[in-house]
Amino acid sequence: MNFGFSDDQLALAATVRDVLRTHCPPGSLRAQRRPAWEQLAGLGFFGLLLPEAADGLGLALVDVLPALEETGRACLPGPVVETAVVAPSLLADVPKLGSGAVCVGVLPPGQAYAADADLADLLVVVRDGGARVISRPDVRLVPRRGVDPCRPLFEVGWSRSEPLPVPVGPALARATVATAAQLVGVARELLSVTVGYARVRTQFGAPIGSFQAVKHQLADVAVAVEFAAPLVYRAALTVGSDSAERDASAAKAAAGEAATLAARVALQVHGAIGYTEELDLRFWLARAWSLSAAYGTTAAHRERLRTAITGRRP
Amino acid sequence: MNFGFSDDQLALAATVRDVLRTHCPPGSLRAQRRPAWEQLAGLGFFGLLLPEAADGLGLALVDVLPALEETGRACLPGPVVETAVVAPSLLADVPKLGSGAVCVGVLPPGQAYAADADLADLLVVVRDGGARVISRPDVRLVPRRGVDPCRPLFEVGWSRSEPLPVPVGPALARATVATAAQLVGVARELLSVTVGYARVRTQFGAPIGSFQAVKHQLADVAVAVEFAAPLVYRAALTVGSDSAERDASAAKAAAGEAATLAARVALQVHGAIGYTEELDLRFWLARAWSLSAAYGTTAAHRERLRTAITGRRP
């Protein structure tokens, strides 16, 4: 029993964090679709989960979890989870996948639109329990309005597609856990930015962070994040086991709720200014909302948990 | 459109309030099973809803609603709703009902135990959509533990019973609304007692009511009560209509939640002392909990509302 990340796992996260601090500053979110992608590729980020046979490092999901949390904390745009987590388990045989040269998009089951599909060289479409892969020339995209400017949505059509022989469930469970980890990172950043603002913004002659109503809202966010994270870590450990789906749902639901609470409180504490385009805060707000709906809404995961735990179906 | 109580309706409530202040002081809750019963009978309280043909005043439920709220505010024990609200619509032909000489108990559908059954001369048992009436000599009672010391529960058995020819639905809807009105009264009293305590109790050198965390919890109670009450008033107006059941459920669910929130905050603000037998507060806490489960739990009413509003059954 050793429920804490190893030095290696944390060191990887620190490296990713440094890269993102330099190459994915808030300003880049306004300018680029895929900031820091090359630099992450340079680190071998996209090969971390690839089997060694495919020139990857063959790491386990839990090994990269803190690093994925950092991508959320930095609000890193682009199909990171799709290319770094989903592809290795569905498309391991695609050449140069680990180099980040091949960008992958996913249309998960239950979702109408694919995020970042405009960037995808290969698009994985999961329908009726099976997955098909479509290459860029064969894809038709219609932009759809979403809540996240850095995670554009597209309605997808295609002329030709290849069926994927591998079972898709495990890959989706991994994507769900990876997205939950990003949500934890988003929530942590929203919390620390909001705490920072509450310390300097004064009203009625005092920093608003000295008002108990503000303190307690922020304390509630801290508690929500503190107890969502362990569920995400567990899900990364059990992702290969029988309880993979159930644990992934617990992770995603808790992380999504922590992040949306963090967003709600961040906006409330910032007041009108948090509501503006010029403040970077909006990117993290949008990410909290868009990722909460990705790879299963919170409601869908809660329903799964209810069925697993109480046997109660709708 | 005149959504406010008339002077007569408020005057009746004021009279009841005065009687209860004198004859149902908190001390009496420790000593008597039916304080103020004779005095209310003297006012003609138990005949208010009886048809004039039965020597009653033939008032409408809404006319007595503020008075019922007062019985909740005073935490009045005894089968008041059963005798004053249920009986007039099910047992109007029972002689001297309006005099309060006949005490009535009810075992509602979905409930295992009958409250105050030990006081009942006549016990109405509702099972399988039909009602039967049982007179005291034919009743066997086994005490069951409940949360409310002033509202003891009994498992009921009987040798002989008379079927009641009248439909029981309307009577139950009226009892539900009357109970909701009592819950609003309970919540108002819990709020005002707790506000009073928060003004005088000091910690860290200041009245605890000056701390924003306490202020906001009490403000939330005030809001909950403020917006539960109109639903109760509406239900009293529509109790004869097609929407009677739905509106009664909205009233009961909202009033029950307001009262349980008021209880929760009252206990939290009082701290350990609120948790003691010697403080009268406990009677109102217990009433909030026991009435929330009476004539349908909050959950049962929420389910009814869901079905009525979204058509969604379990």
Next chain:
Amino acid sequence: MDLDFSPAERAFRLEVRDWLARHKPPPLPSMDTAEGFAAHRAWEAELAGARLSAVSWPEEYGGRGASLIDWLIFEEEYWAAGCPARVTQNGIFLLAPSLLRYGTPEQRERWLPRMARGDDVWAQAWSEPEAGSDLAALTSRAEPCPGGWRLYGHKTWSSRAAYATHGFGLFRTSGARHKGLTYFMFPMADVAVRPIAQLDGLPGFAELRFDGVFTPDSMVLGEVGEGWRIAMATTSSERGLTLRSPGRFLATADRLAELARGADPALADRAARCRVEAEAYQLHTFGTARRLMAGEEIGPAASMGKIFWSELDLRMHALALELLGDRAEGWLDGFLFSLAGPIYAGTNEIQRNIVAERVLGLPR
């Protein structure tokens, strides 16, 4: 006590429903675009043509002298029909109540009819960068000059200001924290306006800079130094009720209940709860209207309504997003707008303080 509408009220409801059914425009572009602003303004003119843009105003100003109940009926029908947001909101619901109560006959005559027709569109200028929740800390000032006043300073979060023709707000005419504030109306022409884009990228707000903007004595509302009292008085009277009518929340709750049909019961449960809460707000408002019509003031109790509707609106839109996942296009604007509810018109933290201190009597 009753919930019955009079024959006249029922007839009015049918008239409004019928007129809206025949005149309701197709969905308009956002009023925060030049094109959308013009379209919304035209719609206001059309409403005014039927004397429906401000039904509760006296007839001489373009209203119908309708009761608060009639106004609530109009709102229910307006939002149930899915009509456009009101570009004249700031003027009709924030400024007009003060004009009607504290304005001179000339001022009412001069401004109300044009406001009702959308000829003038008013922007509110309450907040300043350093005075968000703390309105009494305003520093923008007005200096007397021949024939009127010159306004100096910096306002922000001015809604509609990007395209509005006029504005109104409080400016300092002396140092006294409250007594030093005066209520001014002013033309936007000479105000330096910097639009502030919101989450949706559109300029729903603007920053206003005044460096000697002239406004005539005739555009001072009430007495000099009475601005705070006037602003507060209307906040705690009709405005407490008219800021957000139940009609729009009932309409939202109905759309939500539709979405929830066939959804997971746990979600349907939350949708049903929202519908009931919208009804609670409607019923509560009928009670408030009765008290106002009897000449009572709502006072600080208005804060309970603000807390209730703003948090209900937020819950409804958040639930819609949960129900729809990535198919939520039709709810996104409403969601973003609902997020501002607990912030504007006095944050809900301030409102809870008001309830605790001025309704419950807890110590400051």
Next chain:
Amino acid sequence: MDLDFSPAERAFRLEVRDWLARHKPPPLPSMDTAEGFAAHRAWEAELAGARLSAVSWPEEYGGRGASLIDWLIFEEEYWAAGCPARVTQNGIFLLAPSLLRYGTPEQRERWLPRMARGDDVWAQAWSEPEAGSDLAALTSRAEPCPGGWRLYGHKTWSSRAAYATHGFGLFRTSGARHKGLTYFMFPMADVAVRPIAQLDGLPGFAELRFDGVFTPDSMVLGEVGEGWRIAMATTSSERGLTLRSPGRFLATADRLAELARGADPALADRAARCRVEAEAYQLHTFGTARRLMAGEEIGPAASMGKIFWSELDLRMHALALELLGDRAEGWLDGFLFSLAGPIYAGTNEIQRNIVAERVLGLPR
């Protein structure tokens, strides 16, 4: 990172499970009755006989020198088996950590084995009528006398005191707000005890009056004037974790999930949520145990756990009452107890202040 139990840990779990299955007593009367107190004490002796009453203590004091992980395993099995509440709770989980860390070898030798067997049952005496949340405002005092100290003053909310043999708490040895407090143990014999009946009518608490109660120097824990530091240190170390172990909440959540089978999905949803939250607390605690075993302090982060488990426990019991309606007999004691969770050991308002100020660094 892993969640794997070692072979030894798995063996320990099976030993505990097997022993409890064979020795678990029938439901005992409340420990707040004379009869129930005796029965609970006897059960503690039986546990001690198998060295299971305080597994994490060193063997010489009656424990097994078990790791925190082993202790968590014991707790999971203990509560899953539905064993009685621990009448020795105050001593083992509040006093013992301080004794082990700050006590002299003689004190540990003298008191811990008797505590482990339930020979001595300890009452805590933290609060005073005017110092509930504000512990540093304590006024009860200790005056030196030949061979020891005489205690004067008034304590309240002393749990178990109605029947306990000994007590412990902070008393003033000088005026300094924090540095003036000293940690005393004392025999209950000469203390005037007034039981305080709780909501359930039973004396779970008592008021203690000291008018010169003698306690020897040997019952002073740590240095004179160090009482505050000792009490706080153990609060923020193991105690932050051992106050309420995940095992009991997991057991409650399982009972709740059973109740929810076949219930309305909206309720089943809430039950499932509770189960997942209990797991979150369990996992979080495994992480905390790892840090403590690595020699780290939890510090103010312990407050997050207190907020989380106390509000989870309350939600679970409230949901059980909603599920059961008037059939809730089996849950009433737990419900009443859960209501105290957000109050004792530092109200959740205080805990949220601590999280905001000492974890997040917001200004006081």
